[in-house]
Amino acid sequence: MKAWALCIGAGIMAGVANAACAQSTCGSAKCLGAIGNDAVFGESFCSSWLSLAPVTTTVTEAEAVTSTRTNLETTLTTVTVVTGTTTLSATAATTVFQKRVFTLSGADPAATIVSQCSSNDARVSSACSCFLSTTTTSTVTVVETAVSTVVPEVTNTIVETVTSNVLATTTAPMQTVTIPPNVVVNGGFEGYLTTGDILPWVDTVATTGGRFEVVNGVNPCTSTGYCSGGRIVVRVYPPTAGSGYTGMSETFSARPSTTYAVSFLYRCLNFDTSSGIDVYYAGVRVGRATCPAGNSAAFNRATGIQFTTDTTGAGELQIRFNNPTNLPYLYYYADDFQAIAV
Incomplete structure (x- = not known):
């Protein structure tokens, strides 16, 4: 030793x-x-x-394998496999x-x-x-474990689920609309007594000129002396220049595709043989009431004028009081407008 x-x-x-x-x-x-x-x-x-x-040798084994597969539809699947890390020493004894x-x-x-x-x-x-120099040597034995690098193939199955939203269906009863025999609203102008106007009628004075008045107290009568139509009438003075007219109109709902007969009371004063009242429906003239010969002291009823509604039943009725010869004192009375299905 x-x-x-x-x-x-x-x-x-x-x-x-x-x-x-x-x-x-x-x-x-x-x-x-x-x-x-x-x-x-x-x-x-x-x-x-x-x-x-310490005398050691470290060996790192790492392998990353990536497999990209395109499956059904446009789905992209990526599978990554990474091995572990192994530390190896020399085959000889290692002192730590x-x-x-x-x-x-x-x-x-x-x-x-x-x-x-x-x-x-x-x-x-x-x-x-x-x-x-006298210490005991420590020996470390490292066992390497083989790692498979096989990349598993993965197949994805795409299941499409369609969800339908079903709304409850409710059947609502159709609304019943009652259309009166006379589809003209406020045809006798009696609403003026409570509202102070003759709506839904509107005049055209702002665009055509002339003068439009509502008169309370005139009792219109037919040529036979029978009075009708109420006490409220309209009095219209058409323009005295330009051979124009002054009108009034209203829109209403009638029966679809139905023919209606128009009638009304009227009186002409200070007129000539060319004076008269035209009736337009939906922008088209459908009839005319001419002033009688001589000075008309009584009211007359216009008849024989008709129009036919379209598939909607909606339309506009316009009454034009004409002065084609520009008479300076011409004016008209009118009352009791009606449009009744024939």
């Missing part, structure tokens, strides 16, 4: 140094004994002191050392070793070299 090995045994067993150790190349017996006092700590201390690094940082304070074993080595770096290094 080498002399320094005997010194270690002596230092460990007796805790004191002998003379032979002092002459050893491993340093003093006290120094070597302090290191060997705790074999585990001694290995750590000396490995750190001598800056020894653990480095420890020590401080020279208190009862730290490292401080004791340095103190027993007389704080001499050369002695510490020499003793550590000798000590580590």
Whole structure:
């Protein structure tokens, strides 16, 4: 056995140094004994002191395999397989050392070793070299596990779900609209007594000129002397220039595709043979009431005028009071307008 090995045994067993150790190349017996006092700590201390690094070989195996498959429709599926990481060492025995940082304070074993080595770096290094040459070698066996790189194929099945929102169907009864026999509204102008106007009739004075008045108190009568139509009448003065007219109109709803007969009471004053009242339906003239010969002192009823509604039944009735010869004193009375299905 080498002399320094005997010194270690002596230092460990007796805790004191002998003379032979002092002459050893491993340093003093006290120094070597302090290191060997705790074999585990001694290995750590000396490995750190001598800056020894563990001899290991690290092999990293990593393989990323990507498979891209286009399945049904336009779905893209990507499968990624990554192997693990394996650390391998050489086939020879590997010594593993653990480095420890020590401080020279208190009862730290490292401080004791340095103190027993007389704080001499050369002695510490020499003793550590000798000590580590006798330590047991730690062997690490690494087994490599084979990793399959086969990329599994994945088939996706797309199931389309169609959801139909079904709304509850409710059958509502048709609204019943009652159309009166006379579809002209306020044909006798009696609404004027309560509303102060003759709506839904509107006049054309703003665009055609002339004058339009509502008269309360005139009792229109037929040529036979029979009075009818109420006390409210309209009095119209057509323009005296431009051979124009002054009109009034209203819109209403009648029966679809139905023929109606128009009648009304009228009276002409200060007229000539060309004077008269035209009736238009939906912009088309459908009849005319002419003034009688001579001065008309009585009311006459216009008849024989008809119009036919379209498939909607909606339309506009317009009455035009004409002055084709620009008579200066011509005017008309009118009342009791009716449009009755025939």
